[in-house]
Amino acid sequence: MSAPLHVLHVSTALRWSGAADQCLALALAMDAAGDRAPVACQPGSMLHLRARAGGLRTLPVLMRGPGDVAAARTLRGFVARYGVPVLHAHDRRARALSALASLGGRALRVATRRHVGPTPAGLLGLSRRGLTALPSRLGVDRWVAVSSRVAAGLSASGVRVQDVQVIAPGVPVDSDPARDLATRSRTLPPLGLAGHRGPLIGTLQRLDQRQALDPLIASVHQLRRRWPELRVILAGEGEQRQFIQAQVARERLSDVILVPGWVDDGPALLAALDAYVAPGCAEGDRVSLASAQAAACPLVASAVGDVPSLVEDGCTGLLVRPGDSAALTAALERLLSHPEWANGLGQAARRAARERSSLGAMVQGHRRLYAGAGERDPGARGLPSLVAP
Template identity: 30%
Template structure:
C-alpha cells in the first residue's frame, strides 16, 4: 500500500439503504487499512448515527435548495482546507454538487464521484465537470457511463464486498458447520422449525426492487405448501401497503412475514433456505454477495450488474424480467428440492471465499489503487 490518505466521504440521503450500507462498510475497511476516513452527511441521516457510533468523525450539513447549495459549497471549501483531505469522494447528485464544488474550490487533490445506480445520468456536471474521476460498482454501469459520454479511462470499477453475518473481519467468518448452527438459532428466533421452508428477501421497499412481483410468484407456491414462508426485510410505506393488501387478498398473512427495517438484516439471512429478489434494475447488488456468504441459493432476474455478483447455474437461477411463470418455476425448483438448495448454497459459499475482488481486502486494494493512480495522474503522486 502507498501512504495512508485522509479521505472524506459525502452522502445526502437520510435513509439507510444499500448505497448507505455500502459507504459505511467501505469506510470501515479503509480505516482498517490505515486511512483516516471521515463522513459528511445531513444531520438527521441514519448513516450519520451509525458512523458516529462506530467511531468515525462525522461532519453534518443540511442539503437541498439553492441557498443551502451556495452556503454548503463555501462550508465544504473551508472544511477541506482545514482538514487537508487528500480525497473527497461524493455519492449522490445533491452532495456531489456541494461537496465536489467545495472540494475543488478548497484545493483537494482528488475529487471522486461514486456511482452505485444504473438509472440514466441526466446531467454530466457531477461526473465530468466537478469531480476528477468516477468509481462505479460493475462493468455494466461503467459501460452505461461511457455510453453517456464520460471518458472510459476516467472510470474505475470497485465491486461491493461480501460481508459475513459476523461483520467485515475475515478472521471471524464462520465455518460451514457454524453457519448451520447460526441457521438453527435464527430460525428459532423467527419462529420457524426445520420443516418450514423460508424464502427471504432483503431490500428497501421500492417498486424497482420487485417485491410485488416476488409475492405474486409466491402465491401459488404458498397455497400448495402451508409450510412455505416468505420473509421480507425492508421498509417503504407505499410498497408495504401494497404487499399487505396482496397478503389479505390471498389470505397469506400466516405465511408472509413483513418485518420492516432491521439493522441486523444480514444476520437474519442464514435463517433462510432461499434468497429471492425480483429486482427490475440493479447496478450490482451487495445483497447477493451477502446471500452467498449466508450459504443460500439465489433466485433473481438477469438484469444490470446482477450476473456479475453471482455464478448463474451454480449458486443462482436467473430469469428474464417480466416472465412471471419462469420466476415461479425457479422458486418451485428450489422449494421442492432440498438437496439442490444445499448444493447451490454450498457452491456459493465456497465461491465467495475464493473471489478476492469481493473480499474486504480486495475492495480496499482496488480503491487504493485508483486513488493513488489518479492522484499521480493529476500531479499529486
C-alpha cells in the first residue's frame, strides 16, 4: 500500500462549476484513501460548504484576484505551518495565487488546465509565453491536462512535454441511474415543473461565453410545433446566466426554457431528462458530458474540440455541426421520436463513461502524479518527500 500523500487543493470558485466539482471529488476521494487533502476556498462558497459537509479540512481564504498578496500570504503560512509538500491549483486565479504563495519555497506546484488556448500569466506582469515557458521556475511545476488536445495546446505554448500529464475528468459511475417517473416526480417540482409529463431536454454546465444559445432557441421554436409541452432546463451558473435569461425572455420562451441556476442533485436532473443538449462545448465541459453519459442520458453535442473523442456519433450520442440549428433540431427529433433507440444510446454512453471517465481512474492518476513528480526531477527545486509527515 502506498504512503499517504499531503496536498493542498486551491480553488477560487465562488459558484459551483465543473472545476469545483472535480476539486471536491478529488479531495474527498483522497481523504477516504487516508491522504491529507485540505481545500483552500472562498469563504461561504458552495465548495466551502460542501467540503465541510464532507468532513474535509478547509482553509477559507478571501481570494479577490490572481494578484491578491494577502491571500497568497495566508496560503504560504498554511503551507509552512503544516509542511504541505504539494499545492494543486484548480483554476487560473488559483494558479497565480499558488505561484505567489510558493515563491522561494519548496512545494511542488500542480495546476489543472481545462481549455485550449494561451495560458494567461496573471503574475508579475510576465507575458503569456514567458510564464508557460518556465513552468519549473515560476508558476507551475506539473500540469494536468483534461485531454490530449489541451496537452497539445500547453506544449505549443512552451510547456515541456514531460511536465504535462493527461488525466480525464472523473464522475461517479458505480450506481445505476433511475430513469423513471419517480425520479421526475422528485426532481421537477422544485423547478416549477410538478406533474410535467411532456418531453424534457436540458443541460447542466457552466453558463459562459462558450454556450451557443441561438441554435438551441431556434430548435426549441421548431420542436414546440410537434411537442407543445416541451420544456428545456439550462441549469448552471456562470457569467452569461443573466444574458441567457434576458434572451429567453425576448424570445417569449420564459415558460419553456428555465434557467434555474445550479441544481444540487445534478445526477437526478440528468436522469430525469429525455435528452441532454450541448450545442456549444469546450474541453472544460468534459465533466458535464461525462456526467450526462454516466446518467445514461441520450445526448446531442457539437462536434468541436475533443468532443468527438467522447461522443461516438450514432453509438453513444449524436454529433452536429456547431451553430447548425437545423441539424440540432433533427437530432433532437430523432431522440424524442424514438425513445427506445435513444435509451440504447444512453446505455452505450454509460458503458463508455465507465471505461473512460471513472472517478477512481481520475483519482489514481492524480495520486501517481503527486507521488512521482518529485522522483522524476528530484534536484530541480530541492523538493521534499511528497508523503505526509
